Amino acid sequence: MAAQLIHADEALTPRPIWCVTPQNWRTVASDLPALALAFAEASGFKAETGSVLVLPAADGAIAGVLVGCEEAPRDPLAFGRLATALPAGDYVLAHPPADPRLAALGFLLGGYRFTRYGKRPVTDVRLVVPAGVDEADLRRTAEAVALTRDLVNTPANDLGPAEIEAAVRALAARFGAQVNVTTGDDLLAANFPLVHAVGRASPRAPRLIDLSWGDPGAPKVTLVGKGVAFDTGGLDIKPSSGMLLMKKDMGGAANAIGLAQMIMGRDLPVRLRLIVPAVENAIDGSAFRPGDVFPSRKGLTVEIGNTDAEGRLILADALSLADEEAPELLIDFATLTGAARVALGPQLPPAYTEDDTLAADLARHGAAEADPSWRMPLWQPYAGMLDSKIADLNNAPAGGFAGSITAALFLQRFVSRAGAWLHLDIYAWNPSARPGRPEGGEAQTIRALDALLAERYGA
Numbered sequence: 001m002a003a004q005l006i007h008a009d010e011a012l013t014p015r016p017i018w019c020v021t022p023q024n025w026r027t028v029a030s031d032l033p034a035l036a037l038a039f040a041e042a043s044g045f046k047a048e049t050g051s052v053l054v055l056p057a058a059d060g061a062i063a064g065v066l067v068g069c070e071e072a073p074r075d076p077l078a079f080g081r082l083a084t085a086l087p088a089g090d091y092v093l094a095h096p097p098a099d100p101r102l103a104a105l106g107f108l109l110g111g112y113r114f115t116r117y118g119k120r121p122v123t124d125v126r127l128v129v130p131a132g133v134d135e136a137d138l139r140r141t142a143e144a145v146a147l148t149r150d151l152v153n154t155p156a157n158d159l160g161p162a163e164i165e166a167a168v169r170a171l172a173a174r175f176g177a178q179v180n181v182t183t184g185d186d187l188l189a190a191n192f193p194l195v196h197a198v199g200r201a202s203p204r205a206p207r208l209i210d211l212s213w214g215d216p217g218a219p220k221v222t223l224v225g226k227g228v229a230f231d232t233g234g235l236d237i238k239p240s241s242g243m244l245l246m247k248k249d250m251g252g253a254a255n256a257i258g259l260a261q262m263i264m265g266r267d268l269p270v271r272l273r274l275i276v277p278a279v280e281n282a283i284d285g286s287a288f289r290p291g292d293v294f295p296s297r298k299g300l301t302v303e304i305g306n307t308d309a310e311g312r313l314i315l316a317d318a319l320s321l322a323d324e325e326a327p328e329l330l331i332d333f334a335t336l337t338g339a340a341r342v343a344l345g346p347q348l349p350p351a352y353t354e355d356d357t358l359a360a361d362l363a364r365h366g367a368a369e370a371d372p373s374w375r376m377p378l379w380q381p382y383a384g385m386l387d388s389k390i391a392d393l394n395n396a397p398a399g400g401f402a403g404s405i406t407a408a409l410f411l412q413r414f415v416s417r418a419g420a421w422l423h424l425d426i427y428a429w430n431p432s433a434r435p436g437r438p439e440g441g442e443a444q445t446i447r448a449l450d451a452l453l454a455e456r457y458g459a
Contacts, residue, residue: 002122003083003111016064016094079103080110080436100130106436148258152441156230161278175264177213199279201287206279220327225256226334227278234307251428252333259446277314305396330418339403355420366448
């Protein structure tokens with residue numbers, strides 16, 4: 001990352017950063033050197049949100065930086081703009097923003113660059129860790145977000161099912177976890193028929209990746225992530241415009257992997273399980289077809305209404321496996337429906353659960369961490385839309401209404417024993433850059449969930 005955190009004793013003559021609001025401008029102005037104040041006034045600095053003004057010193061160096069802030073920031077990560085707006089050097093918060101922790105995190109996240117295929121021009125800027133902020137926690141969080149972003153940003157030619165498995169194995173090696181993987185036709189013998197059906201047309205074998213970590217007697221927390229390395233749509237093929245971002249269709253898996261890293265890095269006293277069905281939804285003579293009927297691990301039969309609704313199929317088998325041991329908390333992440341984007345846009349993932357306490361806790365931590373989601377209803381009257389005339393369920397109801405809700409209702413049919421279940425229909429992508437959030441792959445809801453789990457189970 002181009003933006004780094006340092007200790008005060010590591011800083012080389014750090015330049016002060018003053019977070020200025022219309023309310024505190026006079027107080028900050030009284031602290032400025034005369035030349036810097038004169039420059040600010042001559043420049044017409046108005047303390048507007050997002051404004052950045054580098055102040056000169058008499059010797060030609062930098063006297064400090066004025067940053068326009070809000071008393072109650074709408075975006076606590078907006079400080080991330082400084083990762084790319086400042087000249088190279090070391091900086092310290094002389095007058096901190098309202099939430100120094102999230103400001104420092106935004107600074108770190110804003111310095112993220114995806115450099116696998118070539119270096120991008122960067123400016124090295126370093127920020128002294130604000131007083132009272134847990135540096136190790138910031139680094140743990142930023143590292144997990146960077147891993148998630150890297151996985152989503154990697155194109156499908158370099159990130160197929162095998163490479164998703166490799167990422168999970170690397171994580172397991174780092175933290176001493178165990179991994180079991182079922183691959184190819186062995187999926188049928190192991191009773192994962194829907195994972196096999198979706199992935200069988202690709203020359204890159206489908207697989208079910210299953211990681212376990214922690215004390216077997218601890219509370220069971222299970223994460224499931226949709227790992228569609230690339231989605232052509234299958235025989236119901238997507239238009240070319242619809243395929244442009246399909247390298248990110250494993251964004252659910254990436255976020256589940258990122259949260260797993262956060263949990264293990266925190267050494268949370270839980271029994272963690274991470275399950276990733278990893279496939280490529282490709283097309284050849286063995287591709288599954290509209291109208292086909294398949295059994296599922298749970299025993300429910302599924303009629304294929306559309307091969308482009310493949311994510312819920314692989315999740316059905318994975319959730320069934322997770323549910324068999326009745327975890328206390330079961331969370332799945334999936335880039336599942338365009339309907340979710342129509343309803344709430346790219347920044348606000350829908351969250352589905354019948355557990356009111358879990359929903360309230362997620363909303364509270366989402367607000368505190370600037371990592372939001374929005375609860376949507378598991379509206380049971382819509383369950384009839386999933387009916388099939390020849391099978392137990394249809395994976396893609398006709399009509400198109402309530403697409404995100406019906407997808408969640410489909411998944412709910414495969415969860416019955418978990419103490420609480422949470423489904424997150426994430427986008428995992430920033431269509432355009434925002435402070436602290438560069439364009440490209442994104443971690444969504446995992447910072448909020450990390451805080452929720454720490455509160456619930458103790459760090």
